[in-house]
Amino acid sequence: MTVEAARAHRVIAGRVFRYGDAVSTDALFPGRYTYTHTTFAEIAPHALEDLDADFARTVRPGDVLVGGHGFGCGSSREQAVTCLVALGVGAVIARSIARIYFRNAVNAGLPAIACPAAVDALAAGDRVAIDLDEAWIDTPHGRFGFPPLAPNVRTLLRCGGLVPYVRERLRGSVA
Amino acid sequence: MSDGEPSGATPRARGLTCVEAVLARTSGRGNADAPLPGEIVEVMPDFAFSHDNTAAIAAIWRELGQERVAIAERLAVTFDHAVPAPTPRHALNHAEARRFAQEQGIRHLFEVGRGICHQVLGEEALVLPGQLVLGADSHTPHFGWMGAMGVGIGRTEMAAVWALGSIWLRVPESIEIRFDGEPSPWVDAKDLALWVLGLLGAEGGSYRSVELRGTAVARLSLAERATLANMMAELGAKCAFVEPDDAVFEYLAERLARRTGCGHDEAAAMARAGAVFPDPDASYAERHALDVSALEPQVACPHAVDRTVSVTTLHDVRVDQAFLGTCTNGRLEDLEAARRVVRGRRVAKGTRFVVIPASSEVLEAGVASGAVADLLAAGAVLGTPGCGPCMGNHQGVLAPGEVCVSSGNRNYRGRMGTKEAEIYLASPAVVAASAIAGRIAHPAEVCAGDTP
Ligand code: SF4
Numbered sequence: 001m002t003v004e005a006a007r008a009h010r011v012i013a014g015r016v017f018r019y020g021d022a023v024s025t026d027a028l029f030p031g032r033y034t035y036t037h038t039t040f041a042e043i044a045p046h047a048l049e050d051l052d053a054d055f056a057r058t059v060r061p062g063d064v065l066v067g068g069h070g071f072g073c074g075s076s077r078e079q080a081v082t083c084l085v086a087l088g089v090g091a092v093i094a095r096s097i098a099r100i101y102f103r104n105a106v107n108a109g110l111p112a113i114a115c116p117a118a119v120d121a122l123a124a125g126d127r128v129a130i131d132l133d134e135a136w137i138d139t140p141h142g143r144f145g146f147p148p149l150a151p152n153v154r155t156l157l158r159c160g161g162l163v164p165y166v167r168e169r170l171r172g173s174v175a
Numbered sequence: 176m177s178d179g180e181p182s183g184a185t186p187r188a189r190g191l192t193c194v195e196a197v198l199a200r201t202s203g204r205g206n207a208d209a210p211l212p213g214e215i216v217e218v219m220p221d222f223a224f225s226h227d228n229t230a231a232i233a234a235i236w237r238e239l240g241q242e243r244v245a246i247a248e249r250l251a252v253t254f255d256h257a258v259p260a261p262t263p264r265h266a267l268n269h270a271e272a273r274r275f276a277q278e279q280g281i282r283h284l285f286e287v288g289r290g291i292c293h294q295v296l297g298e299e300a301l302v303l304p305g306q307l308v309l310g311a312d313s314h315t316p317h318f319g320w321m322g323a324m325g326v327g328i329g330r331t332e333m334a335a336v337w338a339l340g341s342i343w344l345r346v347p348e349s350i351e352i353r354f355d356g357e358p359s360p361w362v363d364a365k366d367l368a369l370w371v372l373g374l375l376g377a378e379g380g381s382y383r384s385v386e387l388r389g390t391a392v393a394r395l396s397l398a399e400r401a402t403l404a405n406m407m408a409e410l411g412a413k414c415a416f417v418e419p420d421d422a423v424f425e426y427l428a429e430r431l432a433r434r435t436g437c438g439h440d441e442a443a444a445m446a447r448a449g450a451v452f453p454d455p456d457a458s459y460a461e462r463h464a465l466d467v468s469a470l471e472p473q474v475a476c477p478h479a480v481d482r483t484v485s486v487t488t489l490h491d492v493r494v495d496q497a498f499l500g501t502c503t504n505g506r507l508e509d510l511e512a513a514r515r516v517v518r519g520r521r522v523a524k525g526t527r528f529v530v531i532p533a534s535s536e537v538l539e540a541g542v543a544s545g546a547v548a549d550l551l552a553a554g555a556v557l558g559t560p561g562c563g564p565c566m567g568n569h570q571g572v573l574a575p576g577e578v579c580v581s582s583g584n585r586n587y588r589g590r591m592g593t594k595e596a597e598i599y600l601a602s603p604a605v606v607a608a609s610a611i612a613g614r615i616a617h618p619a620e621v622c623a624g625d626t627p
Contacts, residue, residue: 076329099345099382099413106343107331150215152343166239166335 010158011131012090012111014062017055018124021068023094025080025101027051034077040086047083061088064130066122068094071112072101081108085161091130093137095119106153109161113137118144132157190456192349193416194384197324197451201307212348212460219341221306222249224283225333226292227256228311230271235334244279244337251283251301252276253292257568258561260287290534290560293317293325293405293502298536300430304419305449309336314502314584319387319404319415320397321423322450326414347382347413348460349453353389356468361618363512364399365504365582365602367391368406369473371465373483380410383460386453387417391467397426398508405503409480409584419450472617474580475600478588486605489615495577496527497610498591500558501565504582504603505533507540513607514546516618522554523613529571531558553611567592580609 019027029043030050037043048055065071065084071094072080081104084092091111105112111132121141122128129138135148149157155174159165168174191199191209199209202216210216225232229252236244244250252272260266269287276284285295293314302308304322308315311333318325328342336342354367372379385407387400395403400417407415424446432442471485499505499513510532522528530550532538538560541547551557564571565583572592573579579591579598586598599615608618 078329099411102345103332104329107329147213150343152217153215156343162331162335163235163238166338170239170241170338 010133011129012062012064013127013129014060014064014090016064016066016122016124016126016128017052017059018066018122019051019068021095022070022073023051023065023067025072025074025077028072028080029077029083031075031077034079037079040082043079043083044086047087056087059087059089062090063088064090064128065092066094066119067092068119069096071095071097072105073098076100076104078104078108081105081110085110093118093122093128093130106156107162109157109159109164111149111157113146113149115144115146118146190454190458192384192453192457192459193322193386193451194324194347194349194414195457196453197305197307198344198346200305200449210346212346214346215343216346217341217343218307220249220309220336222251222296222302223309223311223333223336224251224253224292224296225311226253227265227268227272228330229275230268232311232330232333232337233272233275235331236337239334239338241338244281245340246337247280248282249340250281250337251285251292251296252281253285253289253295254287255285255289255291255295255561256566258287258559261569288535288559288561290532290536291502291505291562293401294505294533294537297321297401298430298534299434300427300446303427303431303446303449304423305451309333309342314405314408316385316407316412316415317401317405317502319385319407319417320401321427322416322419324384324414324416325404327408345382347384349384349386349457350380350461351386351388351459351463353462353464354387354391354467355389355464356391356466358391358467358470361472361602361604362467362470363602363604364395364402365406366470366473367465367467368403368409369475369480369483369600370467370470371463372406372409372475372481373473374465375410375463375481377409377479377481378411379481380407380412382411382413385410385412385415386459387415389464392417393420396508397422398506401506402503406584416451418452424450472602472605474605474615475586477586477597477599480584480586480600486601486615486617492599492615493578494523494526494580494609494612494614496529496571496573496579497522497606498529498531498564498571498579498581498583499555499603499606500529500531500533500563501581501583502533502562503584505531505537505560507537507544507546509582509603510537510541510546510550511544512603514549516604516607516621517553517555517611518549520553520611520621522610526610526613528553528555528607528610529558529563530555531563531571532560534560555610564591566590573598580606580615582606
């Protein structure tokens with residue numbers, strides 16, 4: 001059995017933080033810190049600072065951000081993803097996810113899932129569980145499926161992002 | 176539109192667009208099982224390149240714990256963004272990249288002054304039609320001029336490509352933009368690009384593969400096709416395609432033969448071998464058909480590429496600096512277009528005219544043709560082939576309060592060195608006319624009375 005297969009089947013579980021359409025990279029991580037704040041410790045407190053000042057204090061590992069259309073639109077700044085990773089955010093669920101944000105998210109090990117039906121149903125504070133391999137989201141309002149992520153993307157997410165994935169792949173422990 | 180090329184032995188389950196054909200091959204899936212738009216595939220690029228960011232990518236790559244990059248023979252490094260090095264820090268950055276290239280046996284290293292990555296790789300025929308090329312640079316859709324799939328990627332992603340020789344990509348939807356009709360004499364490919372940006376907006380091609388065709392595209396010079404494909408980056412496109420024709424194959428064959436020493440016929444066959452053409456039943460998310468006949472030269476106003484207007488609507492926009500250059504418009508044809516406007520005239524008092532050829536080959540050709548002499552005689556200043564002030568990295572940056580008309584591709588606030596400057600984007604002819612007039616001007620106005 002490969003290391004990959006032996007790894008625990010990961011289920012993400014947490015509470016919902018709900019926002020609207022077009023949550024931009026500026027809203028996720030203010031541009032004024034992009035060139036001065038680089039480490040997890042530095043960026044984490046500023047996550048969503050201009051959108052929800054309480055977010056960084058109240059979010060707990062596994063919690064899930066829910067948004068509308070165009071989640072992560074705007075600049076390509078990677079901190080808009082890594083500030084969430086730094087806080088342990090479990091996943092992003094949105095109606096649609098901006099292209100570069102999706103790439104940055106996957107490469108940083110943050111699942112970004114487009115699932116309009118779940119977005120319609122979810123309210124702030126709801127508890128959700130997400131299974132990436134089986135492609136479903138459990139909510140208090142029922143279970144919602146989403147198009148399964150490509151196998152290589154799932155592997156990337158399971159490894160925690162592109163850099164750890166490449167390291168493991170070079171060691172031969174993942175395909 | 177699949178005329179000319181046989182689709183090969185593999186059967187196709189459905190009609191493929193250009194990008195679908197490239198990804199069918201590079202993912203190993205083949206035409207019969209070609210991945211659909213929206214699918215994520217792992218693909219093997221045919222070529223990859225980086226520029227002044229090479230040392231930064233190398234630092235990330237070293238963290239991956241690999242000793243030799245996996246695809247050294249398919250990598251190129253160009254020094255272009257800040258050349259020659261303006262500060263010891265820039266010099267150190269170049270030195271680290273040189274050391275890295277030497278250590279890893281990266282042969283395709285293009286020194287300071289050779290030119291801008293996108294231009295040089297074409298001149299060297301290091302990329303061929305139908306290939307997938309990844310660049311650590313956002314204007315990589317440029318390679319659409321030859322019908323290659325050029326995709327810009329981030330630094331961490333490039334480090335991973337060096338390590339694995341592969342990358343994951345989402346198969347994009349395709350859109351078709353047709354340009355037909357006969358453009359007026361002062362309208363060129365830059366105007367077509369700016370026009371489309373105004374019509375569709377800077378997000379208009381977001382994540383899409385843009386296929387550019389029509390009679391007005393088929394007639395474009397290779398240089399102009401590069402301008403058009405390059406600007407699709409501003410439309411948000413992942414990649415762009417212009418269908419390659421004999422002119423493209425011949426250009427590449429000649430260069431391939433020169434670089435590799437192979438015979439011309441062999442080089443010509445190599446240039447054609449991978450070319451992709453869309454199937455007649457390929458499906459497009461959008462199709463746009465535009466008639467260029469009535470188009471006037473276009474100008475993108477500060478501070479957005481899609482704030483485009485016709486040059487005839489701009490009166491008395493003072494110009495402190497006119498800049499001719501960049502990967503978008505720094506080729507011989509662009510120098511020649513500017514020369515036609517400035518020959519026998521002088522740059523306006525109070526205006527600077529900065530000319531930076533996109534490559535050493537362009538510079539040499541411009542010297543040979545006399546275009547450089549005419550530009551200098553008119554009062555232009557010449558910079559080292561490279562990016563120059565395009566992104567505010569090198570000589571020719573602006574002062575607060577200044578206005579620049581540039582043949583480049585981006586006019587976002589702060590792009591050319593200071594947030595307090597204004598950048599207008601236009602074609603080489605409009606840039607040259609504005610240098611002469613000292614304000615944004617239609618070339619026809621400056622050249623009124625010239626014998627055609
Ligand atoms: S010329 Fe400008 S747009 Fe082109 S590669 Fe250089 S900096 Fe980028």
